[in-house]
Ligand SMILES: Nc1nc2c(ncn2[C@@H]2O[C@H](COP(=O)(O)OP(=O)(O)OP(=O)(O)O)[C@@H](O)[C@H]2O)c(=O)[nH]1
């Protein structure tokens with residue numbers, strides 16, 4: 761006999777979040793800073809993915825941090841199904857054409873285009889150009905909620921602010937009392 765699943769229990773399921781962006785953008789650093797509440801971390805390039813359960817305010821997430829290598833881009837589609845939200849991390853010191861093209865690819869994907877999408881621009885101080893206009897333009901075909909902000913992985917407050925912004929995109933009443 762099949763089981764039943766009430767609306768309430770579905771609502772309490774962790775939200776599946778994909779953390780994507782180019783290699784070295786800071787995805788794994790962010791994930792473990794959110795998990796551990798500290799940013800004095802050493803990371804190694806991610807082979808395939810990391811996944812962690814993160815609780816923040818009223819939100820519970822399963823966060824999937826995907827390898828940013830170009831070779832992994834075809835493989836990463838297998839993670840898209842069932843996603844509830846996307847965190848796209850941009851390294852503004854990287855190849856801008858490639859990073860923007862990839863943001864367009866991800867944000868217009870048939871499984872992701874309608875979901876909340878938080879774009880985090882890391883290493884802003886080292887960037888030569890202002891990315892905000894390019895990023896907003898790249899998100900034109902995205903029909904879900906979007907938010908673009910800087911994140912400084914050397915500053916835990918900035919890391920926490922990014923997570924709270926994600927919380928607000930899922931639950932606007934999430935005040936972290
Ligand atoms: N100063 C500074 N260092 C950063 C920033 N973002 C990433 N880094 C550093 O860059 C290195 C790579 O960061 P990771 O978090 O491993 O990068 P990733 O996006 O997970 O890369 P892949 O796993 O290869 O896809 C780490 O040593 C980070 O500390 C940033 O905004 N500022």
Ligand SMILES: [Mg+2]
Nearest residue numbers: 787788805806
């Ligand atoms: Mg990584």
